[in-house]
Amino acid sequence: MSAAAATAPLRLGLVGSPNSGKTTLFNALTGLRAKVGNYPGVTVERREGSANFEGRPTVVIDLPGAYSLTPVSPDEEVVIRVLDGELSDAPEALAVIADACTLERSLLMLAQILRREIPTCLVLTMTDELQARSGRLDIPRLERALGVPVLGVVGHRGIGIARLRRLLAKPEDWSRPHLMPPEEIHARAGWVESILDHVFTRRPESSRTSDAVDRIVLHPVIGPLLFAAVMVAFFQLIFAWAQPAMDFIDAGVSRLGHSVHAQLPAGLFADFLADGLIPGVGSVIIFLPQIVLLFTLLYLLEDIGYMARAAFVIDRVMARVGLEGRAFVSLLSSYACAVPGIMATRTIPSPRHRLATILVAPLMTCSARLPVYALLIGAFVPAVRVAGPLGLQGLVLLALYAAGSLTALLVASVLTRTLLREDTMPFYMELPPYRLPTAKLLAAQVWGSAWAFLRRAGTIILAVSIVLWCLLTFPRQPAPVGASPAEASRHAIEHSLAGRAGHAIEPLIEPLGFDWKIGIGLIASLAAREVIVSTLAQIYAASDQGTSLRAAVQNDIDPRTGEKVFDAPTVASLLVFFVFALQCMSTLAIMRRETNSWRWPAFAFSYLLVLAYGASFATHRIVESLLG
């Protein structure tokens, strides 16, 4: 080895199929020092970590999961391009990670890798499981048959990791295959079969424990019931457990803002700090409780092995609208918030299914719409009983949820039949054996997701919220003499850039029944939907966002017509607008991150705006004519 190679860190690639235990090994080898990013031009996640094997600095590259080097999925294409050195410096050595129980399948890919003539070793994971399933494998024989080093490990218990580190320190000493495996698929299968015959004294049986659990979990009657129970619990936990934390963050942010106003002399800097920067940071970290909770539950179910079963149960339903089973969890999570929901689409291997799921996720009624619905329904829908315990207010809320969800399914089915039709991925999903989750892996996975959100979407959200604050603040106008603080605040917002924009778009939104005040609210709600409530409170110079604001909107009279601004057609139209419109920069930011381009967020924003406008216009007209 040259002197340069001895100082530059060795680049070691980990290759393996999904569920092979590759991520567990990656974490065991690198600790939590993974750098997560995207490969240029593709949405596949890039993970690298630094490690030190016997004093030798090494960069460990966790290549995306692949079943084969004949590229079909975007993940597999990335694996090949990395091996070719197209996306980053090519790895100088490869460790192929294979589940000992599914060695048959892994050898098909190993044959392709050996043909590339890079120093390669084979790491067999889950050797304990192989024993439990009465499989008997002769590892030294396998080593001789393949001609490359083979090592058995139990990743989650750390067994064999020290030996693996010693092996990985010296790839130049690894033996090479004496004979090149064949390339053609049938010949390759023959090669695999002859090796398997030679090395297995007993092939593993299917896992008895898993089979027994599956007989209950996938039972024709119990299966769907259990699925429903798990999903309801999942949804409830996200709502019930995240809400207190979110309220706590919310209260903390506003307390901090108040104390800045109290401590600092009044002026632009205090305003920026208290009303721009602090709420901006707050609007980023407010997502963390949901993201951490959602991903803890998601990865827990995934690591146990239930996620694939859930997708198996519900796939038939999702297939009707052109999606697949794994999209269900994403869409369900989007009822809490589209941001973690969209992040959860990463488990969907088909790019077409994934994109369709991302594009319809914002239609699921997220929790940020609730304050808007609460204000409008509370102020304008009479609290009367309709039938038994069912109240009219509750029914309207239910209708809004249903409208969003049904539209999501409808749009998904249109998208997958038109724009997103091309795809060569069959639905292929492994039902892995049930496994006990490990806290370490779970923590690493959850931390990875939260950090990715903060770094990649958080920065965009913060920047946009500061820009919006500027639009709502500048140019600054001196308040009229003798104005109360509420009136001064109203005056400031009305003469700001956003206020002028609200006036400017009035002709555009008039057909929907909206005036300039709602216009300003809509512009401000681009930051987050619920911001329209606080903005309206500011415009109406209301002393609070509850009863006082409700009374103000109920009694607001249009000076030109002498009629109420919020009449029935306008309220209905505004509610419908919020069902459809994508007024959420955080969702746009996370879409940008997950699709790696502004194209898809721009598309989603536009189609949902057109949908919202059309539906609001129609609603306004229909309600108007119904009321005569």
Place this chain on the structure above:
Amino acid sequence: MALPTESHTPAVEDDGGVPLSSLAPGRSATVLGVDSSTPEGRRLLELGFLPETTIRVVRRAPLGDPIAFYLRGAQICLRRSEAALIRVLAADAGPEA
């Protein structure tokens, strides 16, 4: 495009083969061939649905689709339409769904 695998997908009357999708849960079968004229078919080959592979139908999803199979040490589910691309020889006589 030349199809090197054509010899593995002979006509129905020759080999007694049936589509994998037609087997009831519990049945075992040996793969005769996969229709590799489509990308899906070629993909199924790469995923291990190769001639002479032994496959067991484990179960159908509660709504009838997809179907779970056991092969090569792993449990894999495919949709019925994909399983229909795989021609198999049933291991024993029995009812077909």
